[in-house]
Amino acid sequence: MAMLEVKDINVYYGLIHALRDVSFEVNEGEVVALIGANGAGKTTTLHTVTGLLPSKGGTVTFEGKDITHKPGHAIVKLGMSHVPEGRRVFAGLTVAENLRMGAYTRPKNEIPESLKMVYERFPRLEERKNQAAGTLSGGEQQMLAMGRALMSKPRILLLDEPSMGLSPLFVGEIFKIIEEVSKAGTTVLLVEQNAKKALSIADRGYVLETGKIVKTGKASDLLNDDSIKKAYLGE
Amino acid sequence: MNKLKSYAASKRGRDTLLCFGIVIIAYIIVQAAIAGGGISSQIKGLLVPICAYVVMAISLNLTVGILGELSLGHAGFMSVGAFAGIVTTTCLADAIPLAPLRLAVAMVVAGLFAAIAGVIVGVPVLRLKGDYLAIVTLAFGEIIKNLVNVMYLGLDDAGLHFSLVNQNFQLGDGGKMIINGPIGVSGVTKISTFTSGVVLILVTLFFVLNFVNSRTGRAVMAVRDNKIAADSIGISTSHYKLLAFVVSAAFAGMAGTLYAMNFSTVTAAKFDFNTSILVLVFVVLGGLGNIWGSIVAAALLTLLPELLRGLSNYRMLIYAILLIVMMLFNNSSFKVRLLEKRAMRQMEKAEKAGGKKEGA
Amino acid sequence: MAMLEVTSLGISFGGLRAVDELSMKIEKGGLVGLIGPNGAGKTTAFNMLTGVYRPTDGGIRLDGQNLIGKKPHEICKLGVARTFQNIRLFSQLSVLDNVKTGLHNQITYSFAESMFHLGSYRKKEKQMDEKAMELLRVFDLDGVADYKAANLPYGKQRKLEIARALATNPKLLLLDEPAAGMNPNETEELMETIEIVRKRFGVTVLLIEHDMKLVSGICEYLYVLNFGRLLAEGTPKEVLSNPEVVKAYLGE
Amino acid sequence: LTGCGGSASSSSDSQNSGSDSTASGTAFKIGGTGPLTGAAAIYGNACKNGAQIAVDEINAEGGDIQFELNYQDDEHDAEKAVNAYNTLKDWGMQLSLGSVTSKPCEATAAENYSDRIFALTPSASTVAVTADKDNVFQMCFVDPNQGTASAQYIAEQKLGTKIAVIWKNDDVYSTGIHDKFVAEAKTKGLQVVSDNTFTDASANDFSVQLNDAKSKGADLVFLPMYYQPASLILTQANAMGYAPKFFGVDGMDGILTMEGFDPKLAEGVMLLTPFNADATDEKTASFVKKYKEQFGETPNQFAADAYDCVYAYKQALENAGATPDMSAEDLCDKMIEQFTSMTFDGLTGEGMTWDETGAVSKSPKGMVIKNGAYVGM
Amino acid sequence: MSFLNHLISGISLGSIYAIIALGYTMVYGIAKMLNFAHGDVIMVGGYMCFCATTYLGWPAWMGVVLAVIVCTALGVVIERLAYKPLRMAPSLAVLITAIGVSYFLQNAALLIWSSNPKTFTSVVTGEALSLFGGQMQISKVTLVAIAACVVIMVALMLFTGKSKVGTAMRAVSEDKGAAQLMGINVNTTISITFAIGSGLAAIAGVLLCSAYPTLMPTTGSLPGIKAFTAAVFGGIGSIPGAFIGGILLGIIEIFAKAYISTQLSDAIVFAVLIVVLLVKPDGLLGKHVSEKV
Ligand SMILES: Nc1ncnc2c1ncn2[C@@H]1O[C@H](COP(=O)(O)OP(=O)(O)OP(=O)(O)O)[C@@H](O)[C@H]1O
Ligand SMILES: Nc1ncnc2c1ncn2[C@@H]1O[C@H](COP(=O)(O)OP(=O)(O)OP(=O)(O)O)[C@@H](O)[C@H]1O
Ligand SMILES: [Mg+2]
Numbered sequence A: 001m002a003m004l005e006v007k008d009i010n011v012y013y014g015l016i017h018a019l020r021d022v023s024f025e026v027n028e029g030e031v032v033a034l035i036g037a038n039g040a041g042k043t044t045t046l047h048t049v050t051g052l053l054p055s056k057g058g059t060v061t062f063e064g065k066d067i068t069h070k071p072g073h074a075i076v077k078l079g080m081s082h083v084p085e086g087r088r089v090f091a092g093l094t095v096a097e098n099l100r101m102g103a104y105t106r107p108k109n110e111i112p113e114s115l116k117m118v119y120e121r122f123p124r125l126e127e128r129k130n131q132a133a134g135t136l137s138g139g140e141q142q143m144l145a146m147g148r149a150l151m152s153k154p155r156i157l158l159l160d161e162p163s164m165g166l167s168p169l170f171v172g173e174i175f176k177i178i179e180e181v182s183k184a185g186t187t188v189l190l191v192e193q194n195a196k197k198a199l200s201i202a203d204r205g206y207v208l209e210t211g212k213i214v215k216t217g218k219a220s221d222l223l224n225d226d227s228i229k230k231a232y233l234g235e
Numbered sequence B: 001m002n003k004l005k006s007y008a009a010s011k012r013g014r015d016t017l018l019c020f021g022i023v024i025i026a027y028i029i030v031q032a033a034i035a036g037g038g039i040s041s042q043i044k045g046l047l048v049p050i051c052a053y054v055v056m057a058i059s060l061n062l063t064v065g066i067l068g069e070l071s072l073g074h075a076g077f078m079s080v081g082a083f084a085g086i087v088t089t090t091c092l093a094d095a096i097p098l099a100p101l102r103l104a105v106a107m108v109v110a111g112l113f114a115a116i117a118g119v120i121v122g123v124p125v126l127r128l129k130g131d132y133l134a135i136v137t138l139a140f141g142e143i144i145k146n147l148v149n150v151m152y153l154g155l156d157d158a159g160l161h162f163s164l165v166n167q168n169f170q171l172g173d174g175g176k177m178i179i180n181g182p183i184g185v186s187g188v189t190k191i192s193t194f195t196s197g198v199v200l201i202l203v204t205l206f207f208v209l210n211f212v213n214s215r216t217g218r219a220v221m222a223v224r225d226n227k228i229a230a231d232s233i234g235i236s237t238s239h240y241k242l243l244a245f246v247v248s249a250a251f252a253g254m255a256g257t258l259y260a261m262n263f264s265t266v267t268a269a270k271f272d273f274n275t276s277i278l279v280l281v282f283v284v285l286g287g288l289g290n291i292w293g294s295i296v297a298a299a300l301l302t303l304l305p306e307l308l309r310g311l312s313n314y315r316m317l318i319y320a321i322l323l324i325v326m327m328l329f330n331n332s333s334f335k336v337r338l339l340e341k342r343a344m345r346q347m348e349k350a351e352k353a354g355g356k357k358e359g360a
Numbered sequence C: 001m002a003m004l005e006v007t008s009l010g011i012s013f014g015g016l017r018a019v020d021e022l023s024m025k026i027e028k029g030g031l032v033g034l035i036g037p038n039g040a041g042k043t044t045a046f047n048m049l050t051g052v053y054r055p056t057d058g059g060i061r062l063d064g065q066n067l068i069g070k071k072p073h074e075i076c077k078l079g080v081a082r083t084f085q086n087i088r089l090f091s092q093l094s095v096l097d098n099v100k101t102g103l104h105n106q107i108t109y110s111f112a113e114s115m116f117h118l119g120s121y122r123k124k125e126k127q128m129d130e131k132a133m134e135l136l137r138v139f140d141l142d143g144v145a146d147y148k149a150a151n152l153p154y155g156k157q158r159k160l161e162i163a164r165a166l167a168t169n170p171k172l173l174l175l176d177e178p179a180a181g182m183n184p185n186e187t188e189e190l191m192e193t194i195e196i197v198r199k200r201f202g203v204t205v206l207l208i209e210h211d212m213k214l215v216s217g218i219c220e221y222l223y224v225l226n227f228g229r230l231l232a233e234g235t236p237k238e239v240l241s242n243p244e245v246v247k248a249y250l251g252e
Numbered sequence D: 001l002t003g004c005g006g007s008a009s010s011s012s013d014s015q016n017s018g019s020d021s022t023a024s025g026t027a028f029k030i031g032g033t034g035p036l037t038g039a040a041a042i043y044g045n046a047c048k049n050g051a052q053i054a055v056d057e058i059n060a061e062g063g064d065i066q067f068e069l070n071y072q073d074d075e076h077d078a079e080k081a082v083n084a085y086n087t088l089k090d091w092g093m094q095l096s097l098g099s100v101t102s103k104p105c106e107a108t109a110a111e112n113y114s115d116r117i118f119a120l121t122p123s124a125s126t127v128a129v130t131a132d133k134d135n136v137f138q139m140c141f142v143d144p145n146q147g148t149a150s151a152q153y154i155a156e157q158k159l160g161t162k163i164a165v166i167w168k169n170d171d172v173y174s175t176g177i178h179d180k181f182v183a184e185a186k187t188k189g190l191q192v193v194s195d196n197t198f199t200d201a202s203a204n205d206f207s208v209q210l211n212d213a214k215s216k217g218a219d220l221v222f223l224p225m226y227y228q229p230a231s232l233i234l235t236q237a238n239a240m241g242y243a244p245k246f247f248g249v250d251g252m253d254g255i256l257t258m259e260g261f262d263p264k265l266a267e268g269v270m271l272l273t274p275f276n277a278d279a280t281d282e283k284t285a286s287f288v289k290k291y292k293e294q295f296g297e298t299p300n301q302f303a304a305d306a307y308d309c310v311y312a313y314k315q316a317l318e319n320a321g322a323t324p325d326m327s328a329e330d331l332c333d334k335m336i337e338q339f340t341s342m343t344f345d346g347l348t349g350e351g352m353t354w355d356e357t358g359a360v361s362k363s364p365k366g367m368v369i370k371n372g373a374y375v376g377m
Numbered sequence E: 001m002s003f004l005n006h007l008i009s010g011i012s013l014g015s016i017y018a019i020i021a022l023g024y025t026m027v028y029g030i031a032k033m034l035n036f037a038h039g040d041v042i043m044v045g046g047y048m049c050f051c052a053t054t055y056l057g058w059p060a061w062m063g064v065v066l067a068v069i070v071c072t073a074l075g076v077v078i079e080r081l082a083y084k085p086l087r088m089a090p091s092l093a094v095l096i097t098a099i100g101v102s103y104f105l106q107n108a109a110l111l112i113w114s115s116n117p118k119t120f121t122s123v124v125t126g127e128a129l130s131l132f133g134g135q136m137q138i139s140k141v142t143l144v145a146i147a148a149c150v151v152i153m154v155a156l157m158l159f160t161g162k163s164k165v166g167t168a169m170r171a172v173s174e175d176k177g178a179a180q181l182m183g184i185n186v187n188t189t190i191s192i193t194f195a196i197g198s199g200l201a202a203i204a205g206v207l208l209c210s211a212y213p214t215l216m217p218t219t220g221s222l223p224g225i226k227a228f229t230a231a232v233f234g235g236i237g238s239i240p241g242a243f244i245g246g247i248l249l250g251i252i253e254i255f256a257k258a259y260i261s262t263q264l265s266d267a268i269v270f271a272v273l274i275v276v277l278l279v280k281p282d283g284l285l286g287k288h289v290s291e292k293v
């Protein structure tokens, strides 16, 4: 059975029916990309999975457990981590404190090791560990958000546009990190505007259009799909 | 696209209509009831205070809802207006024998004085943010109260006499103390009427709604939503903040006059923190930025404790519970769903109507 | 004389020298890019140009006029408009009203007219509506004119911000990562839109962007910042093949 | 917790019983407003309870005069007092007990005047309450009289020469007494060495006022205020080892019966009050006993004044031969006539009379607290 | 000497403000709401202790414990019933509900304990500290209040700064949604905050009534507002700020009365507050969080 199974979820913002019967699954160890235009509902999907938004009907199952109506913090404790859109770092806390918050669900003695790991990946964060996160530059905040998510050693990682605002050098870096994390056994659900890059590291992909899944398949197939090339890859 | 725009415009028009409609219909009903004798003294006595509170709520909504700054000292401006109004009517008692005219003049003077107070308070206060601003408005409200409390103002043939802390002047023959320190004002000639109250509400509504639906109002709301962005598109944030604050203060001043001229006695202590809070409750319960909501909430919440008199000892306890319940209901998912359903219906109707028009 | 002249601009935050000795010249009608690694000081430079931060050293001149020490709204009136890296819309206002607010200093009427809705109020408001809708159409936002700005998806919010900035009728438009959160197709569209806007409204554009396709596709000239200092400048071709830039910024 | 709740339940019970005890139409409807909730609720409730006892007694006697009592909450606020008054008017009030506190009573008195409903307030003591109103009367001393009387008393009895005054400057009652006291003190050759105020917002700490009095060598501190702040002043003076003579006014009454108050702190305090709950005369003793039974507390001067008001009404109505079916206006004229001519003996004074202004003439009793009880001076 | 005496009085008064302000600031700092019912929880604490010692004859310390337990429970219940449903609502809605709760508590107390003031028996007994041959007296309550303030301040700082729940609180105060994504139970965290704040209110209530021993249903409201002012003065949300703000406010109040005018003292206190905030817009110790653009 799939690690994460989303079945027929429907989400509304007031009158706006943002997700219509969205279903997809993510298997253990996979990298799955979710692509779609602005406003397609990608962020909404991730929010619903981690319990920040309620779904009307449908179910979300994580490792066999029904988490549809679980509060967000309980879902996170099950081993899910989410890098939200817009980074959402704790602006008033320092970089180091932000990272520690990421490891909130983990025993204290394991934290130093993870901190080291994150600092190795993002040396800039170590330089700035006592700076208030709110004063970091956009890209630095993005690194922090990613680092914070890694601190929880999740079994599944949900990424909402992790490359946004990063320099080309760092975009490459981030995708490398995602691959590494995935190799280390973490399952990844990736939302990206940079569909080409995303599909190139993903195993499978889903295409979301105005709240509906319109296409799915192996990432390599999607990369070669003409309509997708035209709509999302800019070729 | 045109459909959407017309929908927005019609919504705005509807809100305006709703505001004026509520007030005018309420006025007609009440007048009819008075003519028919079907209204109790209790309700009759409440009419003017309700009008004053409605104006207070509308004006505070300008600060809290439209400008987005929490003010905990709005009663201070009401106080300034109340005393300015009393002094004006006392001085003009002979010059303008026609009471409604005298009241109107007093209101204008009161509005002016409150506006000046608004400037004095606003210039320093509006440099602060959030709860710091709130506490400073509270502080100013208390300072105004404290100052009026030690103010002595008398009128005799030689003109007005004024002193602070101690009454250090003697009035000539036939002189009269207008404001007598902590004892406040006694023996006010009551000239506020329900009609004058409703007129003041209508005037306030006219100006406030115009203000909101104008370039100036948009600028104020832009400052509320994002100060930095407003700055970046060339809006002087401090100027517009002050403008909204002063307009709001001016109407509070007029409400103060209306209020004061309805009772034979007024003290500074009436316009304290609790009154400021009361008006804030009206505004929040009616909905931030929602003008007709303020009107309804102010009227309802002024009536409520009176209607609860039958509960004797439990009156204020029940009032508190009702207040909490109303707040909870106002923000409950239940109400949100109700509103959504209504909006859905309206949208459908608009679509249908639009479709017909296009079809025709 | 160049339209915008920046001379050895600098600012510090605590011990951190965020921008140092930055000099730039932008000619009227130009489309110039400002690029550099994360945390290089690009946004900070924008903030100094628009008066959000006051630089500790250096000068900024727009058409010969000194901008240092001026308040943000004054600088806007002099003809500089911007967008923000972290989107800043008037979230509770409608999309249309966001743009109309941008027209604040363009189509004006007095406070008395605001209060009485007399005089030219109606005429001016109509003008505003028309002008705003025209701008929205450029960005394909006319369909959502009545939405609350907060409810737009990310990409549309970015476009709305540009439309609002344009409404102030700027001489110089500063765009901070306009393509962030857009997919390649949308980026493509945006590039076209920027071109159209530049032609139609005659604005000079300075933009920050990490999307090299956009940068090399439309920018005529580039400045590269690194650790607050200018690392390189020149045409995209020159700059993007500069080994130092490659090493510090592009990678590979 | 039940231990704490005793008093409340009984007071609410009695309230209901009061208004139901007689069928309307056969009883005179008396209404009053006062603070039953909020910071001033002590005074309102005391009046309400005092009046209630009188009404119950009179109704139980079964005489010709029967009363129906209705007290409405005014939260010590002029606006609310007018609302409360209007509610009473709708109820059919024929005789009014005005309002308990001064400012609200000023507002309702104006209504009384224009509606021609006679008012006799137990406790609203400013001059403005009765000024220019022929049908508003007071049961308590007028503030200025108290101020003057206090100064005279102190001078005559040579209680002190250097006087300190502490008063509440956001309160009409306190201000009124203070002003007249200071004026009279001057003419009597008393030296006011320290004259300080407090407000609601600063009613906790009196160290500055007391320090000032102490350092200026005041040998008598005059406290024109109610007993709650006075109790704090006595406590704090004691803590700082300052022991001048303290002289209070009628509002001070009640201090000895404050729950938990250590009467030793009030030892030697002098006050002018018309009422003494420890008095042994039959009337007072029976009143105090009933009050304690019903409300679990010892009555203070407010309760006694309100009690007297009801009996004064009874006497006036009897004298005038009034009947409950008379209109409020008719009763008003009759009451004016009676009150300006009759003499009344009550708990708060013997041989009380009223002048046309509505002010009462009764002699305040000088009391001093000895061994936790009032003793006449 | 009189200067010193006034200073001591100021500190005494200030220490009471400070202890109330600590509870205020704690709740504000985390839940980001002005809990106007805080003053009334203080009043409930006072009554609890009063009932325990006067009616039940319990020793003072048991009275304090009872007050703390009851207020803590009360705080949690209030939060659950009245504030939690408004988590998504604008913060002003919660403010108004808090005012409703404040009315409720006052009127419930009026019905339970009647309007008659009670004289509170101080839980702190013993002779005042006498200096300079009796010319200067520092009461035991003041000493206890200051000591309590310092202990509570340090404990709160350690707790919010070091403990796991404490860090969770800070995260919740920054961004509830993001905090949830860290696995923090936002509701529990806020409940704990209220529990602590209300427990502190109980202690504040007992000390307030010990220092100024009358107790009425409205006893808490004015000190509550003063303490709120003190908390803002020191920088709202800042724990040491609440302490310093409280003490300074007390001193300013006493000095204003002593050296300027008792009639104008309220105005002076607030005027000083305004001036300070104009110079330091985030209060004395408030963190200046400049928004990055
Ligand atoms: N808070 C909200 N209120 C109302 N509508 C919303 C809200 N948030 C999102 N929407 C709507 O829901 C739809 C999906 O939005 P969502 O943010 O999930 O898109 P997205 O795929 O993440 O887009 P982007 O790539 O721009 O981030 C959009 O049409 C948007 O307008
Ligand atoms: N208010 C501030 N206080 C402290 N440091 C700041 C502040 N603003 C910016 N900085 C620091 O200055 C440096 C430059 O920031 P800036 O936002 O200008 O970077 P940027 O070039 O825009 O980067 P990005 O591409 O990631 O957005 C960063 O290291 C940032 O942490
Ligand atoms: Mg998104």
Ligand SMILES: [Mg+2]
Pocket (backbone or CB within 6 Å): A137, A138, A139, C042, C043, C044, C085
């Ligand atoms: Mg940047």
